[in-house]
């Protein structure tokens with residue numbers, strides 16, 4: 025049988041389209057998102073901002089410099105030496121949005137234009153008095169008001185220690201008897217949590233509650249679980265945080281998941297590895313109890329991934345905010361989404377990074393339509409210093425994140441010929 029030229033051409037086109045379709049499928053399955061695309065990662069950074077980031081990461085990669093710099097900065101701030109300008113133009117501007125929420129607006133808008141959402145993070149830490157807790161409550165409520173009509177700000181966040189005395193959380197966690205005054209104080213903490221969640225629910229702003237030291241977490245967990253029961257029905261408002269460097273967290277998740285299913289409410293969780301490892305280990309050593317932290321990084325990683333897998337198998341009842349700068353864990357989540365045919369923009373799944381870090385993950389994910397939000401810290405320079413010091417410390421060569429940031433910045437500098 026003779027085949028016409030037209031038929032041959034058509035067959036050829038069919039074969040090419042089939043190959044194209046298979047390649048596309050394979051690309052989606054195996055390549056996931058390309059985190060090495062530095063053009064997308066840094067497209068919001070001007071040449072001079074890129075140079076500043078390069079200089080900054082180079083400096084904080086030198087561990088002794090971070091140690092001496094931290095001590096010198098703390099001293100200078102306490103002695104009221106004029107160093108705020110220097111801090112602002114370097115580390116502050118890189119990791120923070122400004123001193124107040126209005127200051128942050130240009131950054132929020134710029135990121136939102138690239139489909140990256142912001143989570144305004146009032147990063148003032150360690151205030152131990154009642155009027156400060158009330159003022160922190162006012163600030164968070166104001167932030168929810170500020171966020172409610174802004175599509176770029178769908179989420180608000182707070183730390184439990186911003187709303188109550190650390191020692192009281194500890195006493196409640198340890199099941200200690202509270203005095204009448206302490207009971208009243210505890211009720212005020214519950215009131216602050218409830219106020220924020222009610223306002224979040226009314227204004228359609230999700231509330232993430234950060235996790236801190238393990239020895240105050242039981243009290244926080246019990247409190248949040250009750251809030252989830254009240255506020256997480258059809259829509260989800262309240263998200264707690266699971267730190268997977270704690271070896272008991274997946275069991276904890278499974279336990280409360282059973283309870284949520286029994287009582288018909290949903291769970292919201294931010295999953296992170298955890299930021300207080302040294303402190304946790306030191307305390308366990310000092311008081312002679314078994315450390316709550318996994319013995320190795322590999323175990324923490326395995327638990328992070330197992331927790332992610334568990335949540336994705338139960339997305340009907342657990343929504344997730346994946347807070348990580350780890351590429352492998354992010355790829356795992358993408359693979360699970362692909363396998364389970366969860367669309368990129370599924371509102372039950374969010375990815376999150378900190379402002380000033382891992383733009384290669386945030387912007388490349390957002391570019392592919394995933395939900396991505398960056399924590400955008402703000403506050404007076406001297407008050408956000410503990411936050412900045414933690415960022416500098418986790419970016420030293422010892423902690424090991426910097427080399428990846430530096431490599432990517434160098435790659436982008438080469439691409440731009442600067």
Ligand SMILES: Cc1cc2nc3c(=O)[nH]c(=O)nc-3n(C[C@H](O)[C@H](O)[C@H](O)COP(=O)(O)OP(=O)(O)OC[C@H]3O[C@@H](n4cnc5c(N)ncnc54)[C@H](O)[C@@H]3O)c2cc1C
Nearest residue numbers: 234235296297298299320321324347348349350376377378
């Ligand atoms: C959006 C966002 C929100 C966050 N919120 C919180 C929060 O509420 N509470 C909180 O505690 N942290 C929080 N973090 C910080 C987080 O816990 C990690 O410290 C940080 O993100 C680094 O972990 P990683 O997954 O990005 O990457 P990686 O660099 O892969 O992991 C580093 C982490 O691994 C763990 N680790 C390192 N060495 C060891 C070891 N030898 N043994 C066991 N474990 C080890 C530590 O947790 C360390 O921080 C948040 C981070 C992000 C991005």
